[in-house]
Amino acid sequence: MSGLYQFLEEQDLGISTEEFKAAKSEMLRTPFQKVADKYGFRKEAMEDIIKYLSSRAVTQPLKPADDYPLIKALKGRKFIVTAGFYKQQTSKVKMLGIADDFEEVCVVDVTVSNKKEAFQKLIDQYQLNKAEILIIGDDAESEIKYGLELGIDTFLLDPENLYPNAKTTFKGTDLSNLHQAAGQ
Numbered sequence: 001m002s003g004l005y006q007f008l009e010e011q012d013l014g015i016s017t018e019e020f021k022a023a024k025s026e027m028l029r030t031p032f033q034k035v036a037d038k039y040g041f042r043k044e045a046m047e048d049i050i051k052y053l054s055s056r057a058v059t060q061p062l063k064p065a066d067d068y069p070l071i072k073a074l075k076g077r078k079f080i081v082t083a084g085f086y087k088q089q090t091s092k093v094k095m096l097g098i099a100d101d102f103e104e105v106c107v108v109d110v111t112v113s114n115k116k117e118a119f120q121k122l123i124d125q126y127q128l129n130k131a132e133i134l135i136i137g138d139d140a141e142s143e144i145k146y147g148l149e150l151g152i153d154t155f156l157l158d159p160e161n162l163y164p165n166a167k168t169t170f171k172g173t174d175l176s177n178l179h180q181a182a183g184q
Helices: 002-009 017-027 032-039 043-055 068-072 086-096 115-126 143-149
Strands: 079-083 104-108 134-137 153-157 170-172
Touching (some): 002 017, 017 032, 032 043, 043 086, 079 115, 104 115, 115 143, 134 143
Parallel strands (some): 079 104, 153 170
């Protein structure tokens, strides 16, 4: 993220230093466009920022989280639904070395769609049974919320307890109870 932060520091975003600090923190887990809207980044700066973000790719190997093997070991079909810029998100999955663990990587452009629509598209495309799906995510206001709205069980990974009162089917600070939540 340091390259992005440096690029943003060079832009006139029209926000205070404190707001920029808070926005940087949120960018770690929230799609950029949502953060930009929330903090009111100047529209004049957004065209260059979007162009920059659209061209970015992860080129260095990344290490999956220590408990990723718990996801890999789950039985059944697996899909990644992520939000962001296509090139960046697909290169991130590739550099994590996890692409082959999933049937499909679906990148949602939040300017035109959302994860709920992506979930429904996958359900329809692959003729999935909602009762057999578990959505795993770290954002109670995105994938968890949309999963519940679709009548799907969810597992909120919340290591920092950012969502103490979130509605979810299952919750954990790590993935140690994931197999139990998945009925395995």
